[in-house]
Amino acid sequence: DRSALNPSGSGENALLRDVSLPAARRRAACRSSGGSVSSTPAAESRQDSQYRDTVLLPRSNFPAQLPGRLQPETEVETQQKCGFSELYSWQRQRKAKQEFCLHDGPPYANGDPHVGHALNKILKDITNRFYVMRGCKVHYVPGWDCHGLPIELKALSEVKGAENLSPMEIRQRAREFAERAIEKQKSAFIRWGVMADWANCYRTFDPKYEANQLRVFYKMYDKGYIYQDYKPVFWSPSSKTALAEAELEYNEQHVSRSVYMKFPVLKSPPKLTSVIDGSAPASVLVWTTQPWTVPSNQAVCYMPDSEYAIVKCTTTGEHFILAADRVESTAAVLDTQFEVMSTCKGVDLADGSCAHPTIPGRISPLLPANHVTMTKGTGLVHTAPAHGMEDYSVASHHQLPTDCLVDEGGFFTEAAGPELKNKNVLEEGNEAVIQMLQAAGSLLKEEKFVHSYPYDWRTKKPMIIRASKQWFVNTASVKATAQEVLKKVKVIPTSAANRMLEMLDRRTFWCISRQRCWGVPIPVFYQKNTGECLINSETVTDVIKIVEQQGTDAWWTLPIEQLLSKEAVAKAGGHDVLDYVKGQDVLDIWFDSGTSWACVLEGAEQKADTYLEGKDQLGGWFQSSLLTSVAARKKAPYKTLVVHGFTLGEKGEKMSKSIGNVVDPDVVINGGEDHTKDPPYGADVLRWWVAESNVFTEVLIGPVVLNAARDDINKLRNTLRFMLGNMAGFNPETDAIPPSEMYIVDQYMLHLLQDYGSKVTEAYKEYDYSKVVRLLQAFCSRNLSNFYFSIIKDRLYCEEEKDPKRRSCQTVLAEALDVVVRSFAPILPHLAEEVFQHLPYKKGKGVFRTGWINVSSAWKKPGIEEAIEGACAMRDSFLGSISGKNALEYEVIIVIEPGLLFELMEALQAEETSSVSQLNEIMMASQTTLLSELPKETPADAIIKGTFLINLEGGYIREDSSYKVIALPVTKAKCPRCRRYTSDSSSTLCPRCLKVMAGKGST
Structure with missing residues (x-):
């Protein structure tokens, strides 16, 4: 029924009104008209045209680009105008049903802001801004990790004679250094547009924070999770302190001086007495990469279930015991041959013993141990309990001595003997031990061995393992519960959850004491004579009260009588406060920051919705x-x-000053000294780089990446400028057209907008900001620029200003602009607010104070897809047939046999032939004719055939319809106003333009 469509184009076909279920088959609705199809010529400036001023061209002061310094300057201006600094407190004061808490992992206060900071802080800000717009009350308190050796070292590097400073002088200089770093970083974060409670940040050296930390410490101590013990720990001779595993870096190219040595058998294992008959000397063969540990040897370990061999050396006639699997490889290394005399199981070595290779009279028993491996060495392991975690376990089980012969600086002590005393174990001490092995006749071979070895992440120097008295968290008793709890946490990406579970599984204890003074003291007192420690609820409560008021400086400045009460000493069975001394250890900074939940998070739960940090924080x-x-x-x-990757140069290489690929965020924003080399991009380019990157892997940055980001934003600006320019004279409150009265293609765009809004929202919820960027770019370029803008230009420019047909697409443009700007606002807050400042109509108090994307579920009309996408399929056929030519120079005939597709096209064009119908607008021709039969005498080579599958109501209605398209050169003249070929002569206007000029365009 051709009369079903209102001739003015504001009606809706009954068929389309009834269709509500989604089409199963989606076609690409947004076809590019291609470079060959020119835009409506009326948009082109023609100085000699008398109708130029009658065409409604876009008008806006919004710039297409902000070149040079304009970009950063405009951003700073926008921050001030739009109240960036007040946004956090504003949203905290409003009434909200839901709270969203993102707890800020404290960056380290030891240097200038870098791109790693930018990646992390901007990701957090995108998240927070999204939740603010969603109506949540966001809790985000930025913090800094302020204690620890790197800060201490950097602060002291500025001082001559630093080794003579008192603990309080060191602490004062470290605090001042951290405070300066915090101010630098804070200024940068604010400039990047990060919304936060900048007036109330947390710092781990704040007295209240330190007091809360000590409360958690004592709670864990009281429950038995924290204990003091003498055992081997990772020790940094260069820093003179114990370190936790998380503070190590592994050098894959470390070179050790490995040795093969023999331990003469003193007591033959009973089961091997008949084999080792004493006719030739027998020794166990041992390999180590750390010869300096040999003076501390207390045993040799074997694997009970493995096969061992007694071999005869063909060169010397000596007998050796080693793993059967290692016979050939060891003989090759020693440049000899071994004859296997006999084999046995590891258990058969039980109750045997050897002579120590360098210390006469010391016996090293043969002991079973499951840590022995057969992959390298001899299958027999030298065991020094003071210098290995597994060695220590063996010693504990068999009550062996665990004396440490190495001091805090990595030098042998007096107990190591006069030959070794005061020698550095990693240098001349190592050489001395090798010489002692040589002199004793125990050394069989020395060779360089390249392997992965732990280094101090701060000083970049090798670690050792060294037994000392330390404080530990017994992670073995916590980790099972921690793993169960972690399984209930949502981890993005999911692969990170397994990595963290594995790390927890490997962690047996956590050394939390450090031998420094810049940190939170472990609140323990020691009895002067016995060394026994004093800590109980009374002593800790007293210390916490003082710390809360004066900070932890009080531990160093106050006399012990003010820190430890007589009552607490008496309760512990002591007599005099002066019988005790204050402990000198401070807490590991991972304990500092790890207790931030107790100090920063609010409410009884003290649980954050999200922690968002780099992958190094898994450990x-x-x-x-x-x-x-x-x-x-x-x-x-x-x-x-939420776990993100690290920043790398754009070729995937690590950033370093020597390579010259370090990217400074300040230079990115404001430009370098030479703007031709380092142009000013502004903060939004930095933010776009973060959002568009796949942050769950490594994130690349460099000039190519930044230029591409700037180009992407400029493309987006052009799309926004078109929409803003066509809003002139339009007020959504008074001029908007209801969807039911819109052109069908306009309704279709609202349908796409609704779909876009829901997909973008879901992507934000999943922290998938690169998907947000992809959705945004696809919608703006394909759906808006290439498709919708190209077909509505004639309606926008050439219809009468207030014509409902024009208001219809203006209504859509206003909605699209609003949805698009809100969708990227968390990512590009400066651009979003700039757009809102250029709106010709008022829009409340800016983007962030007026909520999230507002799309109506009523916009979702899947049936409309079939009509528009069917027309688009025919348009593609038409445009493809005239490739390289102007579509306006053609009229198009569409032939469809009677059926559903024909009815859908009738909804777009009620008349048989029209130059002003909705169908003709989509076709972009000067005239469209819709027929059910092919006109007679149509040349066969002029016909383009195609099919379109209609799939409605979930497949209940399916129809594969064929169509034919014929493109014919126009017969009419070009209208001097709209420049379509719809006039009777080139000097007269077309009927549509005549109506508009006569003021009848809205009838």
């Missing part, structure tokens, strides 16, 4: 936060963990 802050929270209260401090 760092994520883990220390989890362990302290589970130990103190049996629950995780977070509901979701």
Whole structure:
């Protein structure tokens, strides 16, 4: 029924009104008209045209680009105009049903802001801004990790004679250094547009923070999770302190001086007495990469279940015991041959003993151990309990001595003997031990061995393992609960959850004491004579009260009588406060930051919705936060963990000053000294780079990446400028057209907008900001620029200003502009606010104070897809047939047999032939004719055939319809106003333009 469509184009076909279920088959609705199809010529400036001023061209002061310094300057101006600094407090004061808490993992206060900071802080800000717009009350308190050796070292590097400073002088200089770093970083974060409570940040050296930390410490101690013990730990001779595993870096190219040595058999294992008959000397063959540990040897370990061989050396006639699997490879290394005399199981070595290779009279028993491997060495392991975690376990089980012969600086002590005393174990001490082995006749071979070895991540120097008295968290008793709790946490990406579970599984204890003075003291007192430690609820409560008021400086400045009460000493069975001394250790900074949940998070739950940090925190802050929270209260401090990668140069290489690929965020924003080399991009380019990157892998940055980001934003600006320019004279409150009265293609765009809005929202919820960028770019370029803008230009420019047909697409443009700007606002807050300032109509108090994307579910009309996408399929056929030519120079005939597709096209064009119908607008021709039969005498080579599958109501209605398209050169003249070929002569206007000029265009 051709009369079903209102001739003015504001009606809706009954068929389309009834269709509500989604089409199963989606076609690409947004076809590019291609470079060959020119835009409506009326948009082109023609100085000699008398109708130029009658065409409604876009008008806007919004710039297409902000070149040079204009970009950063405009951003700063926007921040001031739009109240960026007040946004956090504004949203905290409003009434909100839901709170969203993103707990800030504290960056380290030891240097200038870098791109790693930018990646992390901008990701957090995108998240927070999204939730603010969603109506949540966001809790985000930025913080800084302020203690620890790197700050201490940097602060002291500025001082001559630093080794003579008192603890309080060191602490004062370290605090000042950290404060300066915090101010630098804070200024940068604010400039990047990061919304936060900048007036109330947390710093781990704040007295209240330190007091809370000590409360968690004592709670864990009281529950038995914290204990003091003498055992081997990772020790940094260059820093003179114990370190936790998270503070190590592994050098894959470390070179050790490995040795093969023999331990003469003193007592033959009973089961091997008949084989080792004493006719030739027998020794066990041992290999180590750390000869300096040999003076501390207390045993030789074997694997009970493995096969061992007694071999005869063909060169010397000596007998050796070693793993059967290692016979050939060891003989090759020693440049000899071994004849296997006999084999036995490891258990057969039980109850045997050897002579120590360098210390006469010391016996080293043969002992079973499951840590012995057969992959390298001899299958027999030299065991020095003071210098190995597994060695220590063996010693504990068999009550062997665990004396340490190495001091805090990595030098042999007096107990090591006059030959070794005061020698550095990693240098001349190592050489001395090798010489002692040589002199004793125990050394069989020395060779260089390249392997992975732990280094101090701060000083970049090798570690050792050294036994000392330290404080530990017994992670073995916490980790099972921690793993169960972690399994209930949402982890993005999911692969990170397994990595963290594995790390927890490997962690047996956590050394939390450090031998420095820039940190939170472990609140323990020691009895002067016995060394026994004093810590109980009374002593800790007293210390916490003082710390809360004066900070931890009080531990160093106050006399012990003010820190330790007589009552507490008496309760512990002591007599005099002066019988005790203050402990000198401070807490590991991972304990500092790991207890931030107790100090920063609000409410009884003290649980954040999200922790968002780099992947290094799987073994760092994520883990220390989890362990302290589970130990103190049996629950995780977070509901979701978001884990991002590291920043690298754009070729995937690490950033370094020597390569010259370090990217400074300040230079990115404001430009370098030479703007031709380092142009000013502004903060939004930095933010776009973060959002568009796949942050769950490594994130690349460099000039190519930044230029591409700037180009992407400029393309987006052009799309926004078109929409803003066509809003002139339009007020949505008074001029908007209801969807039911819109052109069908306009309704279709609202349908696409609704779909876009829901997909973008879901992507934000999943922290998938690169998907947000992809959706945004696809919608703006394909759906808006290439498709919708190209077909509505004639309606926008050439119809009468207030014509409902024009208001119809203006209504859509206003909605699209609003949805698009809100969709990228969390990513590009400066651009979003700039757009809102250029709106010709008022839009409340800016983007962030007026909520999230507002799309109506009524916009979702899947049936409309079939009509528009069917027309688009025919348009593609038409445009393809005239490739390289102007579509306006053609009229198009569409032939469809009677059926559903024909009815859909009738909804777009009620008349048989029209130059002003909705169908003709989509076709972009000067005239479209819709027929059910092919006109007679149509040349066969002029016909383009195609099919379109209609799939409605979930497949209930399916129809594969064929169509034919014929493109014919126009017969009419070009209208001097709209420049379509619809006039009777080139000097007269077409009927549509005549109506508009006569003021009848809206009838």
